Amino acid sequence: MTKKMEQDTQLLKTKIKDLIVDEGFQHKEARRLLGEKASEAAVRKETERRMERAQELSEKLVRPLGTTTRPYPMWGSQRVDYKGQSNLEQVLSRIADDSNPMKVYSERPYSEVIAMAYCDMPVPSMLPLFFDGLERRKPESTNRTQMMIGDPGAGKSFMGALQGRMRSTKPVEVFDCGGKNMNELLFEMVLDFGAGDALPKAVDKRLQAGSLEALSLAKLKQLPAGAVTLDDDKNIKSIDWNYFKGNAKPQDVEAAFSILKDVAQIEGLDNASGNMLGMNSQYGPLIRWFIEGREGVLDEYNKSKEGSDNGLQTVWQFLNGETNECTVENPLKNKDLTNGPSSFTFRRDDMQAGFFVTLTGNKTEDGLTTRSLNKSVYSRLSPQTLPDPTEADWQHRICQMMCGVPVSTLYNVFREQADENPKEFGQWLMQLRKTKAELEGVPVPELQETLLENWRNVVNSSRKLARFYSEWSEMTNAENLMTTGNTDLIEEVDEEYSKKEGIDFRKIKQHLEAALPIRPRMLPEDAETKADFKNFMEQPKLGEKEYENPSVAFGTRLVDVLDRMVFEKSEAIGKHKLYEKLKASMDNAGLRDIVLQDGAHSFQRSVEEDLNVSVFDSTDVGKRAAAARKVFCDYIRQVDPQIVEADDDKIITIARLKRALQTVGDDNTAETKDLFIVNRDHESLGAFPLARAKIEDMAAYPEGTEEVELSVSDIVSHEDFMAALALPTVSAKNLDAIWDTNIRTLSEQIEKEQNPQDTEPEKKSSADEIFKITENRSEQGLATTTLRVMFKDAAGKESDVSVHIVLNKNRKKALVVGEKVPTKLLSAFKEAGIIHVDRHAPNAKAKVDAALTDLTRGTRNPELTKRHLADAFRFRNDFDLGEFLVAKKAITPAELKAAREELKNSNEPEAKLDEVLIKQGVLTAAQLADKTKLSEMLVDDKMGMLYEKYVVKDRKKPSI
Amino acid sequence: MTGEGRKTSPPADLLEKTASVAAQQNAMERGCKFLPHGSRLFPVEQGWESTTIRRDDKVSVVSTLLELEETMQSADAKVIFIPIGAMMTDADIEKICQRNATVRTFFKEVKKGE
Structure with a gap:
């Protein structure tokens, strides 16, 4: 510790009379010091010196809070004019006053005080009490106490200690008054283990090593319950030795003294040098805090022993400024052969800047142990009762717990600025949180960082x-x-x-x-789940663990x-x-x-x-680029054995990927239909990580028109297409680019040719919704399509395969059903909101079912929506109900043949195969619905396409 | 210095520090127990993560309540590691945090799968 730091940590020990920047006060003080006989000139000179000194010390200690450029939220009563009437209302506003800001007298640097004041800010309805607390800590305040009464869990002791923590780096001592005699606040009976705590350390060591004598263990178990913790097997887990140094009741101290004497003797520790054990009376917490110039909290004051605080009345009078001196006698002196001080005198002149006492109490409704205080205590301590929490308070505390910063209150106070420049507001929140993290000694947890980046989500969700x-x-x-x-x-x-x-x-x-x-x-x-009954008793082999943000x-x-x-x-x-x-x-x-x-x-x-x-939602392109780089490099290494470079930076720099993502982000792919995939060319991927691709849709080439010619090498691989879906920014942009209206155009043409008359309006409206689902224009946000990509199977056989996509754009979630993908992509899919299902996996259908239920959750009619999705799927895929049911073994080929026969001979022109199957009793309607569910179709690897939609490399456009 | 050119690999202490930060972040991702006055307790499974955190010279290691309370008085001991055999329960740590209002980060070593 440097000399300056040492001096700084002594500042709160400055006598408050030396900090008061008031000429009248310092003149009186100078006269008192110099005596009545001193000349007025000498007194004036001393006054000047004292004023300069007070000014200098104050400047070192004062940390202003609530100035024009750093306003601080405040809640309170204010007259609000509405329709010509003035009403008294409680509002959340701010303090922003350069002349009279709030002041924290602190040894801590300004940034630490600010981080604590904003991050750990009390809930809005407690802010006036926080304000009062700061006022009472000013040097000129003679009231050095604050008592708060409220419901359990309201944050009373937290707020009291917060003020102390803001001022000093030392912990604030919190004394639990529950069930105790309040005279112990002045003088207390303690065990004295001597300097170095030799006896407790020796006992702890033997306890840990398991070398304590059985009799000693039995004795130690008899120590008061507040000091010993036993484990489930009733063995001693820990001993709280400090409990006997200022927290225990006198009878507990006496009992422990006797037990420990015995233990010391059994263990042979009584003769060792330094293993002293004594019982003393010493100054209690109130006097210690006063002498040391520090803060303390007397918690649960009104749960203390009835009548035990009668002797404290004169002390409260001194502490609240009614008197300037107060002497208290030690009733424990010479009791049971104990030593200790005989009395103590509190003097205003000795009061140090760091001294303050916060008292907390529960409302008397809180159980029998809570008592009503004497009238004299109420009168002297003037307890402040906390109001019942408002919704704004709940929101404040929820934000604080989730993100470490009360985002909602700060947003409400700085709403205009935050709406005008959300990025800057977000950065400010992060700056506060990061400064507080320095005090915690660890980085900001990733979850909190992500939430703060998405602070609007936090404000919205915390409100609800x-x-x-x-x-x-x-x-x-x-x-x-x-x-x-x-x-x-x-x-x-x-x-x-x-x-x-x-x-x-x-x-x-x-x-x-x-x-x-x-x-x-x-x-x-x-x-659906399928248990492996045959091998149930063998420990299962788990799949590769997927990391989840x-x-x-x-x-x-x-x-x-x-x-x-x-x-x-x-x-x-x-x-x-x-x-x-x-x-x-x-x-x-x-x-x-x-x-x-x-x-x-x-x-x-x-x-x-x-x-x-997820990081995919991050507004910081640098973060997205860092995440994209990880996916990119992991993927490249996994699929390309030639790339063995371990250093990501040597494969692609974040800066380069950031530029590429910016280009992708600026592309309105819903219009341009540009797709981006991982560039696999060794020569250029370091400079241009993303190659271009596009869709070639066979539905865009109606019969009679010349179809585009594609070779195998033109079609994008399944892996590359999937990897692009795992890249931040690229994923969303590619999912925007894959939709078209080709099926509608084609259908309308066919419809016109086959039936020049208009169709029934009811049917048309239902069909319109299905078309919209194929085009990603449904108001419900749901869409589905199928793409065709190249896939090389485990045997090395290459063929084109379908990738089915079901999207809920309102919820930014998608289901992608395809082939197996490199494992490194799976965790990125989760971040991207993509549920990937390998259609060959044993539980593929169950996974698809769960995903569809999730995607359609919250729609007007989830079951109808699923049916619409299934219909939309059939628009592009070659679905033959009969063959499908036979393949699924839902019906036999003979039953299909019979049904088709009846359909052929039917007099009803509109009759359909499904109706015939039901009519013939082959399947019930429910069975049919179950067997033709969208999930069944999505995982069917034999499903062909009516109109293939290929993802092809776009060699005309340069890589980026 | 041998004069044979600069070392290209990062110094060992830098690697250890980086590993410690990574281990702390991993542990922090798995959730925490909120303690009084803003302290937090993160369980960390016995293994490379706990070993790395323990070795970090910025982290204080405590095994008894006496050591814990003494360590909490030091403003520099922001991060405290509690080894698996330490003589204290979560309730003990909570009690000590309740009577010493200060913000500390605790990493408590636990058995795998606990």
Whole structure:
């Protein structure tokens, strides 16, 4: 530590009288110091010196908060004029005052104070208390206490400690007052292990080595419960020695003294030098904090022992500024042969800048252990009661827990600037988070970084989550059911339930903790799985592990956790009405896809979708390029044995890939129909990583026109096409480029030729929706098409194969069914929102089914949408129902022959094969629907195409 | 220096630091337990990641509650590693964080698959 740093960490030990920049005050101080006999000139000179010194020290300590260029959010009452009437309302605004900003007197650098003040900011409704806390910490304030009363989990002790943490790098001591005699705040009975804690260290060492005598172990287990933790087998896991140095009750200290004396003797540690053990009375936390000039928090003050704080009244009078001096006597002195100080005198003159005491208390409704304080304590400590949390508070805390920054509050305060320049706002949020991460000693977690880059998603989703949590909290608060519109829950929600399951801010923590890790996920109820019964008792061989970015499905995991919690805390314990209301609240808040009452799908994104974010969504092209480079290099190495270079930079630089992605990003591929694929040419891929491709659609060459001639080498390989779908930017642009209206044009031509009369309007409207699905113009955002690419199988045989694509553009998700792809692409597909299914995989159909259910979720009628998708699929693919059913062994060839025979002889011109099969009793309608599901067709490797749509290399256009 | 030209491979300590950052990031991706006053506890499976984090000279290793509380008093000990055999439970760590309000990052070594 440098000398300057040492000086800086001593600044809070400065006496507050030396920090007050007030001429009148310093003049009085100078007169007092120099005495009555000193001349006025000398006093003036001393006053001047003291003023200069105070100014200098203040400048070193003061960190302004809430200036014109660095406004700080503030919540409070304000007169708001509306329609000519002035109303008193609580609003969220800001403090931005260069002359009188808020001030933090801190030893920490400005950037650290700012990062903590903004990232760990109390919820909006607590900001006025935060403001008061800062005011009371000013040198001129004689009140050095702040007491807050509120519900458990509201963040009272966090806020008190935050103010201390903002000021000093030392930890703020938090003293748990629960069940304790408050006289211990002044003088306490402790165990004295001597300097170096030799005895505890020796015991710990033997405990860890398993070499403690059995009798010692038995004795140690008798130590007070607050100090010993036992494991599941009732063995000692840990001993909290510091518990006996300032946290234990006197009777616990006495008991421990006796036990440890015995243990020391059994272990032969009583004779070793340094292994001292004594019992002393010493200054309690209040006096220690005062002497050391530091902050402390007295937690759960009104859970302390009734009547035990009577002796503290004079101390509170001193601490709140009513008196300037106060002496307290040590009642423990000479008790049971203990040593210690006999008294202590608090003097205003000795008060240091760093000293402050925060007291917290729970509302008296919180159980029997919480007591109402004496009138004199209320009068002296003037507790401030926290308001009930608002939706803005919930949102603030949700953002803080998810991203480390209260994005919603900052957005609300800087809304205009943020909307005007979202990128700059996002960078500012990241800067705050990164500075705070330096204090934490680790980088910003990737999930938080991704969320901050997508801060708008965070604002939107947290608003919905806040609404839900706020309603959940109201529904589980027995006290307020009548006033919150939850009278119908009176029978189910009682005070006991409220205490146990009531929703407070701590629950957000628990839910996020559960949602953060990637865990196995339950399959949809109707998903197909096939167990290997034959080899069930053998340990299975697992497939290659696919890396998954934690943010890709974070929203899904969070909403899954909430679904589970809601059930467990209501329906599972017989609270049916509560469950129904909570489910409705989840739907109304939009946790999952929003389906409007008329059945239409809302274009508002759900919480799940907003929080499922990936690097593909990043606004930072550099990040996308870095991710693309990884996919590019991994892919190239895996498919091209000639490339053995381990250094990605030597294959392609990020800068080069960034330029290529920028070019792709600027291309309106929905119009130009340009496709981009990985350039596999060794000579040029380092400079031009992406080659061009285009679609050659046979549907664009109606009968009679000359078809384009394609050779095998013209057609893009399955691998290269798939790799492009795994590249950020390129993936989305390629998925934009593959749609066309050729099938509609062709159908209209055929229709005109075959039936010059107009078709029935009803049929036409249904067909129109199906056409739109083939063209990616459906309002529901769903589309499907099939592309043809070259594939070399394991035996080296090359042939053209189909790649089926089902897209939900509203949700930026796609299902791609094709051949097996290089494993390195699989994790990138997840990031891209692409579900890839190898059509030959044993569980391919189940995977496709699950993907289709996911893609159609939230549409007006998912089942109808699936049928429309199947119809759209058939427009381009050569689907023969009869052959298909025979191939699937749903019917026999003989049954098909019989059905066709009947169809041929039928008098009904509109009769269809499916109807005949049902009529003949070969299949039921349900069986038929099941066997001809889209998933069955998508995984059918024998499915040919009516109109092939080839992905071909575009050699006329240069690589980029 | 031998005068035979510059070394082309990165220095070993730089490699170790890079590995430690990677190991920390991997552990952080797997979720955490939120502790009082803004501290976080990340489980890290026994293996190369835990070994690398433990070896990082910026990381303090503690095995007992006494060591833990002493380490927390130091402003420089921002990252604390708790080896698998350490004499403390998650509840112990939470208790110590509750009474010493400061922000620290904990990596706790756990058995594979725990």
